[in-house]
Amino acid sequence: MRKRVVRYFFDFTDGQEKWLNEMAAAGWRLVKCGQLTYDFERCEPGEYEYAVEFVADQSYAKSQDYKAFLESMGYKTFYKNINVGLYIGKVKWRPWGEGAGQMTTAPGSFQKELIIVEKKKDGKPFELHTDLTDSLALYRKTCMAYFWYAGGMLALALMLLLSTVWMPSVYSLLGAGLCGVLGFRWLIPGVKTSRKVRRLKEEATTNEYEAPSMKKKVLDMIPIAAGAIVLAAVVYGALYLSGAQFDSYSARGMLQLSWGNHWHVSYKELNGYKQRRVTLDEGTHTFTIEITTNAGELDLSITGEDGTVYYQGSGLPTSAFEVQVDIAARDKLTLRVDAEGHSGGYKIRWE
């Protein structure tokens, strides 16, 4: 008798291991695992036991060698994924990948981040790592993996959340919420694993233990740094693409500095329109505007959410001026710049 169970574990080491052992205790032996599925067949209750280990820090060749070694020790092994990816032909894309190298094609270490090890119970404890140094190294890398997944997701959530400030969108908010929840789901096992690392470290002060060398520490940082760069590029790309719907322009040599209540843009040439959304409370607000026009046309408008035009200027020359805006009730204003072959820039600040 076989059965298929659909499950995903955020707690991919300990949580998954515990569940597999519970299944084995209930008389279900793992025979196959897919991205989100586990196939079991009947066995004697308690006949097998399982261990799950994170191996994605190693190259594929190394993890294969390790897998073969475990097999030669008489264990049965399975590769298991952490990432749930989308398939486009032979090229696989994982939405929250760790590095460009792993976004390539199958076969490879893609979606083989974990090894599940099965042992026939013989009364002896089943531990893959029994040495203090070794266990510490394992928990360290596992901990790092959890924090990396959690950190990536939380960073994405933050980026999406921040993007709604000047590009309000329900989808961004929903996305941010989803990423936030996923991030926290990985943060929990991460914290648990970091406690284990701390406990083992305390033990290491009296027992035999070798601290990892500086070189190893530096080498360990490389994939994280690479991952961070890729993530930043992906986020920037996503923001850029979604921003393109809000703005529509082509520019040459553009430099944009946009923060808080400042919007500074300069360029060699700008065609099209750019917008920025600003939420202001009731009262009188002052917009301080500086325009530099070397050539071409630049129009600027400030409008309220209901279409109230607070300011409109066309063909602005090089100038510096202030615009007073009276707002009756909290309003979402749109600052819009239309340019035609405009060379120069603008600086807008509001209070």
Add this chain to the structure above:
Amino acid sequence: MRDNTAGGALTETTFLVLLSTYTPNHGYGIMQFIERVTNGRVILGAGTLYGAINALLKKKWIAPVENIEPGSNKKEYVITDLGKQMAQKELNRLSELYGLASRIIGGEPL
């Protein structure tokens, strides 16, 4: 499994794996050997053993044995001359420590 930098001591895992390869031995054999000679006090996890074997191979304290039996997927390892020197050094260190501890714990004045 680097040397303990302070005293040049080997970890127990390292030393036991070295001892188990005085005659060519494969992974599973090493695990069984260590369990047997320590009367079950030390049972190495497969992951730890894998790490230890690779570290020793890298240091050239053990070497892989060319497979005599064709078709066998079990790699065998044997201690090298360098490995034997390191084992001798460790034995000397342990003897010294053993003597010292015996005298002090036995109540003998230094």
